[in-house]
Amino acid sequence: MTNGDKIKENSINNDLSKIKTAITDIESNKIVTRGYSQEDLIANITFPDMVYLLLKGDLPSPKESKMFNHVLISFCDHGVTSPSTQTSRLIASSGSPLNVALSGGLLSFGKKHAGAIEDSMSLFQEALNDDIFDVYNFENYVNSKDFDNSIDEIANDIVDIYLNDNKKIPGFGHRYHTKDPRGAKLMDIVREEDFIGKHTKLALAIEKILFEKKGIHINIDGANGAILSDMGFSSSLGLGIFMIGRIPGILAHVNEEITQKEGFRKFCNIDDISYCGYEDKHLD
The missing domain is CATH 1.10.230.10 (Cytochrome P450-Terp, domain 2)
Structure with a gap:
């Protein structure tokens, strides 16, 4: 932020029933994100720059912009080896909508993945x-x-x-x-x-x-x-x-599963299941 930048005054103060945000301001025929007109952003910056701006509040330097682009590309896909991709493809094969399959993949991210x-x-x-x-x-x-x-x-x-x-x-x-x-x-x-x-x-x-x-x-x-x-x-x-x-990689896998696979995908075969519970229990 430069000395000439201005922060919009807000009358909400501490009213907890209102939402206070410094990300995007919406007015009639006007959208401002992090202080920049979205028309200017649409015309002049890349998608990684927009992500950086949203998350950090400032535009990246040219060197940061280049590196952040490399970072996002490196995350794009690791084939069907990833639990998130497997989850998404399994859900997609059941006939669920694309957004449901994609959500399933995102929900599988955790401590071990x-x-x-x-x-x-x-x-x-x-x-x-x-x-x-x-x-x-x-x-x-x-x-x-x-x-x-x-x-x-x-x-x-x-x-x-x-x-x-x-x-x-x-x-x-x-x-x-x-x-x-x-x-x-x-x-x-x-x-x-x-x-x-x-x-x-x-x-x-x-x-x-x-x-x-x-x-x-x-x-x-x-x-x-x-x-x-x-x-x-x-x-x-x-x-x-x-x-x-x-997300783009998972989306590609979901779309491939929907367009190429008929019927739901098996997680495993019956022979792969080893039952280790009780047998032959009887009701009195």
Whole structure:
């Protein structure tokens, strides 16, 4: 926000029966989002820029715009391996409407599926809270050799804590890939674009140590968790941003299921079911 920007006065004050919002203002023949006319936004910015504006309140810089676009694309699809995609296709095969099948996929996101993005963001952000660095100019310190040494120490501590507790570090390793091609490409891009902030430095330092000790690489959640953290996004928005990127992929799978499959899809065959309950109980 610049000095010339004005905040619209609101007469609602603390009336809890009213909705107070700083996102979009609707008047007759006029729509303003985050201070910008939607006509101007429609004509001049990209969809990722609009998402960024809605979530953060400001338009991204050219470099942030480019990186945020890479982030959303990287989330787009992981085939039928994902529980959300499987759920959506199963629902679609039953004859449910498209919106129902899509909703089912979104509802399947949880701690064990897509939850690692928020966990990795929390890990990076809590480890590098500005308050733990007793320096006058933190931004200059981030680019110094002393900071790099501090990052290495923090990364070592994180890896030791997780490995000693036999726990997986969120954002590293993948059940299908020995090296997640999406995470690797994103880290290549941040180097090429000189978009390496403090959280990305930490992620790369953790990856280096993990690879030396366990042969484990950063995955898409770790890469994007670091990038989004460097952009200033709260970890609470991580899953939501993932969903924005993944919806087109799920939609494509739902549409494919509807147009190509006849009859409902079987979750499993009878021979795949192992009953382990009581048998031959009788009513008195």
